[in-house]
Amino acid sequence: FYRKEGTGIFVQYYAFIWEHSANSGFFKGVAFPDPVKLSDLFGYENERAEILENTLQFLKGYPANNVLLYGNRGTGKSSTVKALANEYHSHGLRIIEVPKAYLGDFPEIIRELRGRMQKFIIFVDDLTFEDSTENYTALKAVLEGGLERRPPNVLIYATSNRRHLIKERFSDRFDPLGDSSDEIHKNDGVQEKLSLADRFGITVIFAAPDQERFLEIVNSIAEQRSIGMASKDLDRMALRWAARHNGFSPRTARQFIDWLEGHLALVK
Template sequence: MPKKPAKAPSPASAKTVLRALAKRPKAAVQKPAKVAAKRPGGPAPADTRERIATALEAIAAHLAATRTAAAPALDLNAADAFVWHPDGRLSTVPRVSRVEIDLLKGIDRMRDILIENTERFANGLPANNALLWGARGMGKSSLVKAAHASINATRKPADRLKLIEIHREDIESLPALMDILRAAPFHFIVFCDDLSFDGNDASYKSLKAVLEGGIEGRPENVILYATSNRRHLLAREMIENERSTAINPGEAVEEKVSLSDRFGLWLGFHRCSQDEYLAMVRGYCSHFAIKVDDEALEREALEWATTRGSRSGRVAWQFTQDLAGRLGVRLSAK
C-alpha cells in the first residue's frame, strides 16, 4: 500500500524547531561536520540541518501567509447598519434594503408596539427583546428595518441606533459579538431574520445564555429582535418527538420551548384579509405614483393573489412590481 504523505508542520511547530536549532552551541554544529568531511559522499550534517532550517522557515512563512488577516479596526460611525461575520468582522451596509414604515399596512398594532419598545431602548430606558412570529410575507423583517430607520430619522449621529444582522447559522458566535458591543458607545439592535432550529441543532443554547441566564447576561446597550414563522422557534414534530421519546417528556420539552419565553415581547402576524391586501396594493401604487383605474387595479390584484394562493404584504409588493413593469413606471420614491 502507498505510504500516506506526512502532514506539513504547523507554524508553531516549525518555529519551535528553528528556535531549538538556533540555541544549539556552535561547537555542537561544527564538530560533526569535521568528522563527516572524512567520509566520501553525502552532505555534511551541518549542511543537512541548514537545509532543514531553510525548509521549515519557508513552510512557516507560507502557513502564516494563508492565515485569515486580522480584522480591521471597527468604525461604528461608518454606517447605521452592519452584518456580523463569525470571524469577528462587522461589515458595513451603506444602504439598507427596506420599505417606508407608512407602506406597511394591516400590522398597525404590531408596528406601534415595536416602535414604542425600540424608542424606549434608544432613550436608555428598559425594553424587551422581541420575537416577531407568524405568517410568512406579512412584513416581520420589514417592520424591524423600518422601525430602526424611523427611530433614527430625528436623532443626532451620536445618538443613532445601530442595526446589526446576524445570520441564523452564525448564532453560536453571538457571545463573541456581545463582547465586542458591550463597551461600545452606541445602542444596538441585533437582528436575526427567519430564526428557527431543527433536528439536533444545539446552537439555540448560545442564544438562551445571551437572552437570559448567562453570568454576564445581555449588555444594557444591546437588544435582540428576531423573526420566525414558528412561535416556539422549533418545528412541531421536534416538540412532539421530545414528548414521546424522552424519559421525562415535560422537562425535555420545557428546555426547548423555554427559548421563546426569553423574548419578553411576542408580536404575532396573521394572514391578512382581502381588504387589507387591497389597501397594501393601493398604498404602494399611491406611493410610487402608478396611475391605474381603481376597478381594474382591484380586479388584477385579486387575480394575482389567487394565482399565488395567498394574500400578504409580500404578494402585494410582487404584484406592484409586475404592474409597474408593465406600465413602464420606475419604483423610486417620489
C-alpha cells in the first residue's frame, strides 16, 4: 500500500488548496470537497469526453496535455474538473487549487510535487491577468517548459471566461500619437499575454446553451431527481425561471430544479 500510495497529507486528502503562511506556501487538505460527480453533469458530453480522455491518459502514464476550459459562466467548467478528482482519486489523482494571487508560486509548487507517487492536477479557476506580470510569467514558464520542466506527474487545468485571459485596457492599445518605442513595448506586452492561451495543449469551449439545450438539461436533472411533472409544464416553468434569473446555463437549470424540488416537497 505505501509503495503504491505514498504517505502523508497526499494519502489523507485528495483535494487541496495552496495557501500561505507568513514565510511560505503550503498544501491545505480539503476535508469536505464539493461532491459533484460526472454523472451529475448534463449537456456538453463531447466537451467533457475530451477532457476525460486526456485525464485518463495522464493517469495511465501516457502523454497528456494541459487543458484550458473556456466559456460562459455557469456552464460546468469548474464542476467538470472537481468531478474528475472525485471520480478518480482512488486511482491516485489529486487536485490542487491555486488561487490567482499565488500563481507566482508555481516553481515552488512544482518542486514540492516532483517525484511523488500520485498524479496532480493543478487547478486555476477563472484565470485572467490584468497587471501582474509576475503571475502570468510564472505560469507561462511552466506551460512552455523552462529550464525546470514540468514533471510528468503534474498537469495544469484552468478555467476562464476570457479567451485571451486578460482584460485589454484602452491604455494598452497602440496610440499613433504616442512615443513609438514605448508603444512597441506596450504592444509586445499585450501580445505576450494574449499568447498565453495558446500554451495550453487542449482548449475546450463551453458555449452557452440555446433554449433547446437548456431545456434538455432541465429535463435530465428532473429525471435524475425523480420529479414527476409533465415536460410541457416543466419547460414552461424553467423558461420563466431563466428569464427572471441568470439566463440559459446548466447552473441556472440546476438552481431551478433545486427550487422546484423544494417547492413541491413543501406544498405536499
